[in-house]
Amino acid sequence: MTANLIIALDAMGGDAGPDVVIPGAALALERHPDVEFLLFGNEARIAPLLAAKPKLKARCKIVPAEIDVAMDEKPSQALRRGRNKSGMWLAIDAVRKGEAAAVVSAGNTGALMAMARFILRTLPGIERPAIAAIWPTSVGESVVLDVGATVGADAHQLVEFAIMGEAMASCLFGKQHPTVGLLNIGVEEVKGNDSVKEAARMLRELKLPLQYEGYVEGDDIGKGRVDVVVTEGFTGNVALKTAEGTAKQITTFLRQALRATLISKIGAFLAGGAFNALRERLDPRKHNGGVFLGLNGVVVKSHGGTDALGFATAVEVAIEMVRNGLVQRIASDVAEVHNVLQAPRNGEGES
Amino acid sequence: MTANLIIALDAMGGDAGPDVVIPGAALALERHPDVEFLLFGNEARIAPLLAAKPKLKARCKIVPAEIDVAMDEKPSQALRRGRNKSGMWLAIDAVRKGEAAAVVSAGNTGALMAMARFILRTLPGIERPAIAAIWPTSVGESVVLDVGATVGADAHQLVEFAIMGEAMASCLFGKQHPTVGLLNIGVEEVKGNDSVKEAARMLRELKLPLQYEGYVEGDDIGKGRVDVVVTEGFTGNVALKTAEGTAKQITTFLRQALRATLISKIGAFLAGGAFNALRERLDPRKHNGGVFLGLNGVVVKSHGGTDALGFATAVEVAIEMVRNGLVQRIASDVAEVHNVLQAPRNGEGES
Numbered sequence: 001m002t003a004n005l006i007i008a009l010d011a012m013g014g015d016a017g018p019d020v021v022i023p024g025a026a027l028a029l030e031r032h033p034d035v036e037f038l039l040f041g042n043e044a045r046i047a048p049l050l051a052a053k054p055k056l057k058a059r060c061k062i063v064p065a066e067i068d069v070a071m072d073e074k075p076s077q078a079l080r081r082g083r084n085k086s087g088m089w090l091a092i093d094a095v096r097k098g099e100a101a102a103v104v105s106a107g108n109t110g111a112l113m114a115m116a117r118f119i120l121r122t123l124p125g126i127e128r129p130a131i132a133a134i135w136p137t138s139v140g141e142s143v144v145l146d147v148g149a150t151v152g153a154d155a156h157q158l159v160e161f162a163i164m165g166e167a168m169a170s171c172l173f174g175k176q177h178p179t180v181g182l183l184n185i186g187v188e189e190v191k192g193n194d195s196v197k198e199a200a201r202m203l204r205e206l207k208l209p210l211q212y213e214g215y216v217e218g219d220d221i222g223k224g225r226v227d228v229v230v231t232e233g234f235t236g237n238v239a240l241k242t243a244e245g246t247a248k249q250i251t252t253f254l255r256q257a258l259r260a261t262l263i264s265k266i267g268a269f270l271a272g273g274a275f276n277a278l279r280e281r282l283d284p285r286k287h288n289g290g291v292f293l294g295l296n297g298v299v300v301k302s303h304g305g306t307d308a309l310g311f312a313t314a315v316e317v318a319i320e321m322v323r324n325g326l327v328q329r330i331a332s333d334v335a336e337v338h339n340v341l342q343a344p345r346n347g348e349g350e351s
Numbered sequence: 352m353t354a355n356l357i358i359a360l361d362a363m364g365g366d367a368g369p370d371v372v373i374p375g376a377a378l379a380l381e382r383h384p385d386v387e388f389l390l391f392g393n394e395a396r397i398a399p400l401l402a403a404k405p406k407l408k409a410r411c412k413i414v415p416a417e418i419d420v421a422m423d424e425k426p427s428q429a430l431r432r433g434r435n436k437s438g439m440w441l442a443i444d445a446v447r448k449g450e451a452a453a454v455v456s457a458g459n460t461g462a463l464m465a466m467a468r469f470i471l472r473t474l475p476g477i478e479r480p481a482i483a484a485i486w487p488t489s490v491g492e493s494v495v496l497d498v499g500a501t502v503g504a505d506a507h508q509l510v511e512f513a514i515m516g517e518a519m520a521s522c523l524f525g526k527q528h529p530t531v532g533l534l535n536i537g538v539e540e541v542k543g544n545d546s547v548k549e550a551a552r553m554l555r556e557l558k559l560p561l562q563y564e565g566y567v568e569g570d571d572i573g574k575g576r577v578d579v580v581v582t583e584g585f586t587g588n589v590a591l592k593t594a595e596g597t598a599k600q601i602t603t604f605l606r607q608a609l610r611a612t613l614i615s616k617i618g619a620f621l622a623g624g625a626f627n628a629l630r631e632r633l634d635p636r637k638h639n640g641g642v643f644l645g646l647n648g649v650v651v652k653s654h655g656g657t658d659a660l661g662f663a664t665a666v667e668v669a670i671e672m673v674r675n676g677l678v679q680r681i682a683s684d685v686a687e688v689h690n691v692l693q694a695p696r697n698g699e700g701e702s
Contacts, residue, residue, distance in 0.1 A: 072539075185499050218590065218594075241570040243597040246597040248570070248573070277608040282604065
C-alpha cells in the first residue's frame with residue numbers, strides 16, 4: 001500500500017455484510033480512484049466477492065477477523081465479545097494506529113459508538129460524542145445532531161454539539177461560516193427546557209467562533225433555514241426517524257393514488273421522468289452516512305439496510321471528512337473556546 | 352337557546368379571526384345541524400359576518416368581549432390583560448359555568464392553555480395537562496401526545512398521558528381498546544432516558560386499563576403501528592412539526608418535478624385526479640384540532656393559520672369529544688388507577 005488515503009471498512013457490518021460493503025467500496029473507488037481500503041472480517045466471505053472486482057481487489061487488503069458483531073447485540077456485550085477480535089473493533093483500531101484515515105461501518109450503531117469511544121476516546125475538551133445526520137432540505141442539505149448518541153445532553157454539551165456540527169458542515173458544504181440553530185418548540189425566548197435556554201444564552205453571549213441564528217422549529221429543518229441544527233440525542237433521533245417515516249408514507253400515498261385509475265396510470269407513465277427526479281431527490285442512499293463527532297478519528301455509520309450505492313455514499317462522506325480535516329478542525333475549535341466552555345456552569349435546572 | 356349541544360367559540364382567535372371562525376362554524380353546522388354556538392369577541396366585527404349567514408345566525412349568540420388576545424402575546428401577559436375581559440377567557444369560562452359543552456379557539460396556544468388551566472383546573476389525580484394531536488397515518492389516524500403542553504414530563508406524567516390519550520382515541524375512533532405505545536429511540540429495553548424507561552415499566556407491570564404495546568420509534572407514528580403515541584411535550588412538538596415540514600417539502604419537490612418538462616406537465620394533468628386524492632389525504636385541514644387533555648372541560652385548539660374548512664374540523668373534534676364523554680371517561684379512568692399512580696415513585700433519575 002502507498003501513502004494514499006486509506007479507509008478501514010467493517011466488511012461484516014449491516015444487514016447484508018460484504019454483499020453490500022464490497023460492491024459499495026467498488027462504487028466509491030470509481031469516483032475516488034486514489035483511495036485504498038482495509039477490509040476487516042471473515043476472509044472466506046470477503047475473498048470470493050473481491051475476486052469478482054479485480055480493480056477493487058488491487059486497492060484492498062483483507063484483514064481477517066474471527067468475530068462478527070451482531071446487529072441486535074447489546075453494546076456492552078459486543079464490547080466484551082468483540083474486543084480485539086471483531087472486524088468492527090479492528091477496523092476502528094486501524095484508525096487509532098494510523099493505518100487508516102477513517103472507518104466506515106454499516107453495523108450495530110450502539111456497538112460501533114461504544115467501541116469507537118473506547119478505542120479512539122473523545123477529543124480533549126469534549127464531554128460526549130454526537131452522531132450527525134446529513135438531512136436533505138428544500139435548498140440542499142443540513143447537518144442535524146445529535147441523532148442518538150447522547151440522550152439528554154445538557155447546555156454545555158449542546159454548545160459542544162454546535163461547535164462540532166459547524167465544523168462538519170464547513171467540511172461537507174465548503175462554507176466558511178455555516179449557520180447554526182438550536183432546535184426548540186417555538187422561536188420565542190421563553191420557550192423550551194432549561195438546557196436549551198441555557199445553551200441559547202451561551203451561544204448568544206459567549207464569543208464563540210460560529211454564526212448562531214437562534215431557535216429553529218421542527219418544520220425549519222426541512223426548509224434548510226440553518227446549515228446546522230443542534231438538539232439532544234433523544235429528540236434528534238425521533239425527529240430524524242419521523243421525517244423518514246413521513247417521506248415514506250407520502251410516497252406510498254402517491255403510488256397508491258396513481259394506480260387508482262387508468263387515466264392516472266397513463267399520466268404517471270408520462271410524468272415518469274418527474275417521478276424519477278423526485279425519487280432521486282428523496283433517495284435516502286444519497287444522504288447516507290451518520291458521522292460520529294467528538295472522537296479522535298473519523299467514524300462514519302452507514303444505514304444497516306442500505307445497498308451498494310448507499311454504502312458508497314457513506315464512504316464518500318468519510319473521504320470528505322478526512323480530506324477537509326474534520327477532526328483537526330473540531331480539535332482546534334474546541335481548544336479555542338476551551339476557557340469559555342470550562343467556565344462554571346450556572347442556570348441549569350435539568351440535564 | 353335550547354338544551355342542544357352548545358359550543359363556545361373564541362371568535363377573534365387565529366390569524367384571520369372571525370373571517371375564518373364564522374364561515375367555519377357555518378360549515379360545522381351544516382354537518383351537525385343540532386349544534387348551537389356562543390361567539391365571544393368584538394361584536395362590531397362578528398355581527399356583519401353573521402348577518403351574511405342567516406342559518407348560522409339563528410343558532411348563534413354573540414357575547415361581546417372587549418379584549419382580543421394577540422397571537423404573539425406571552426401567556427402570562429394574556430392572563431393578566433385578558434382575564435374576565437377577553438373573548439378567549441370568556442369562552443373558556445362558559446364551559447366552566449356549564450353554558451357551553453366545549454370551547455374551540457384558533458388563538459395563541461400558550462395563552463389558551465394558561466387560561467384553560469386557570470379556569471377549568473386539571474382533573475383530580477392529573478398532574479399536568481397535555482395537548483393531543485390527530486396524526487394522519489398510512490392506515491387512518493393516531494393520537495399523539497403531548498405536543499407541547501408539558502416539556503420534560505416525568506414517568507408518572509407519561510403514564511397519565513397514556514391514560515388520557517387512550518380515552519381520547521376511544522372517543523375519536525370508537526375503538527373499545529385502542530393500542531398505546533411509548534415513543535423511544537429504539538425498541539430494545541435498554542434504550543431511552545430514565546423517564547421513558549420508568550414509564551414503560553409502569554405501563555408493563557401495573558394493571559392499568561389499557562393495551563400497552565411497548566416502544567415505538569419516530570417512523571412508526573406514520574405507519575399507524577399504535578392508536579396512541581405517548582411522549583413528553585418537547586419531543587412531541589418537534590416530531591409533529593418535523594412531520595408537517597417533511598410533508599410540505601415533499602409536495603413542493605413533487606410540484607417542481609412535474610413542472611420541469613412539457614411531457615411531465617401533460618402527465619401531471621392526466622394524473623390530476625390522483626394528485627387531488629393525495630392532496631386530500633394529506634390535507635392538514637382534515638386533521639386539524641389539538642385536544643387539551645386532563646382539564647375539567649373540553650378545549651380544542653385549531654391551527655391559527657387554517658381556513659373555514661380547517662376550523663370546522665376542529666369544531667367537529669370538539670363535538671365528538673363531548674358526545675363521547677371524553678372528560679368523564681378520563682376522570683373515571685384516572686380514578687380507577689388512582690391508587691396505582693399514587694404509589695411511591697421510584698427508579699426515576701430525571702424528569
